[in-house]
Amino acid sequence: MVDIWDGFSAAFWLIASFDAELWEISLRSLRVTLTALVIASVIAIPLGTYLAVQRFRYRRFVISMINALMGLPPVVVGLIVYILLSRAGPFGVLNLLFTPTAMIIAQVVIITPVIASIAHQSMRELWAEYHDLLISLNTSKWQRIVTLMRDGRRNLLTAALAGFGRAIGEVGAIMIVGGNIDHVTRVLTTAIALETGKGDFALALGLGFVLIGLAIVVNLAIHTLSRTEREGQW
Amino acid sequence: MSALFPLTLQGVAVRRQGKRIIGPIDLVLNPQGPTIVIGPNGSGKTTLLRVMHGVERINAGSVSWAAQDRSKHAFVFQSPIVLRRSVAENLAYPLRLVRTPAAQIRETVAYWLDRIGLGSVQNSPATRLSGGERQKLAIARALVRKPDVLFLDEPCANLDGHATHEIETLLQEISAAGTQLVMATHDMGQARRLARDLVFVLDGKIHETGLASEKFAAPQTAALAAFLRGDIVR
Numbered sequence: 212m213v214d215i216w217d218g219f220s221a222a223f224w225l226i227a228s229f230d231a232e233l234w235e236i237s238l239r240s241l242r243v244t245l246t247a248l249v250i251a252s253v254i255a256i257p258l259g260t261y262l263a264v265q266r267f268r269y270r271r272f273v274i275s276m277i278n279a280l281m282g283l284p285p286v287v288v289g290l291i292v293y294i295l296l297s298r299a300g301p302f303g304v305l306n307l308l309f310t311p312t313a314m315i316i317a318q319v320v321i322i323t324p325v326i327a328s329i330a331h332q333s334m335r336e337l338w339a340e341y342h343d344l345l346i347s348l349n350t351s352k353w354q355r356i357v358t359l360m361r362d363g364r365r366n367l368l369t370a371a372l373a374g375f376g377r378a379i380g381e382v383g384a385i386m387i388v389g390g391n392i393d394h395v396t397r398v399l400t401t402a403i404a405l406e407t408g409k410g411d412f413a414l415a416l417g418l419g420f421v422l423i424g425l426a427i428v429v430n431l432a433i434h435t436l437s438r439t440e441r442e443g444q445w
Numbered sequence: 446m447s448a449l450f451p452l453t454l455q456g457v458a459v460r461r462q463g464k465r466i467i468g469p470i471d472l473v474l475n476p477q478g479p480t481i482v483i484g485p486n487g488s489g490k491t492t493l494l495r496v497m498h499g500v501e502r503i504n505a506g507s508v509s510w511a512a513q514d515r516s517k518h519a520f521v522f523q524s525p526i527v528l529r530r531s532v533a534e535n536l537a538y539p540l541r542l543v544r545t546p547a548a549q550i551r552e553t554v555a556y557w558l559d560r561i562g563l564g565s566v567q568n569s570p571a572t573r574l575s576g577g578e579r580q581k582l583a584i585a586r587a588l589v590r591k592p593d594v595l596f597l598d599e600p601c602a603n604l605d606g607h608a609t610h611e612i613e614t615l616l617q618e619i620s621a622a623g624t625q626l627v628m629a630t631h632d633m634g635q636a637r638r639l640a641r642d643l644v645f646v647l648d649g650k651i652h653e654t655g656l657a658s659e660k661f662a663a664p665q666t667a668a669l670a671a672f673l674r675g676d677i678v679r
Contacts, residue, residue, distance in 0.1 A: 337529075340526065341526065341528070343500065343520075343522055343526060344522070344526040344528075346500050347498065347500055347519070347520040347522075348538075348539055348542060349515050349516060349542075350542060354542055358528075358538075362528055362529040362530060363529075
């Protein structure tokens, strides 16, 4: 119990004193996660919507695979990305290992199936609602996808936020591919792991509270900017 | 008289999961006024309309129009499908699909908002409208592209008398303006008020067709006579 209060206290002082290192790693956490989120959303949302409207031979298999990949172990993703980006790997020449870009790649791999799966579920329900009308209006496949994405944007936002939640708290993969290098690839989660290893539980907890606070602030900001939960909005 | 007619159905049958829904149906439709499809619940009226409109896959036979142009048909469903957009955006949607100039969209939307009396709620979400208002919106949305033929599947089912009267008035006006109506209903009062031609469907087959005035006065089959009396017909 004392440790938790110490953690609160550490978090308060880290924030109140505008601790430079805290700001640095918090901003890096945000930059890496939001970049990964944007890239994953650009891939996953159209993919989830396409799977909702298009029937093709291996559709069920593809959906099952995406659902299964939601549970991808991050350390395995980290290991695979590590192998691909290491000097001996096929992308070693790009020199990306132990950089924020490598962390972004790992996060994209982890959260794309999460966003795609949730997006597919909500788009499938909307497609069931719109199906007859859009067929009757002779819409093209592309028009159907765009219409569903536009009218289901609040649901898609939820899918993206689920991806954000998964990415911001991720530690296994980014520790492997980022290396937790001070001032280069250290982010909140890897810093927490480091401080815990060093036995500084108060600081680790403090960073943990900052991480939770950051996740809440980003969620609230996105909800506010997208004006969800307002009367008459969808 | 629309150049799309006559509409010819030859040996049309629809089966779902091995069960016959309609058919075999042979019908030539060359209407001179509103055509009302009547029949008991589950007789196949909706499926017949969907087949004519081309949104229902047929298992046998053929459907052919004198001029094949699906953009000249529109369909209003029994449960009005409204897009999760504002009332005005619902009306604009079919026009946007065919890249109508913005000025023309504004003009058309303003005309129909005024015509159906929803101008005061044009910016409200369409999902907040009452059942009658939704149905009027669905009819107006079906008409914004000026179709030659409008299919309506029990558009007044579950509506109160006032809403039914409003919709019937609108239908009479658009019929007088030259749009061919093909409408399914099991409301005999409505059929008498609107029909010029009558198609009686029973057990997935066309039982009787002809001028409504003649059919109402002297039905040729016992089944239609019983149906018109309000007896239960199987």
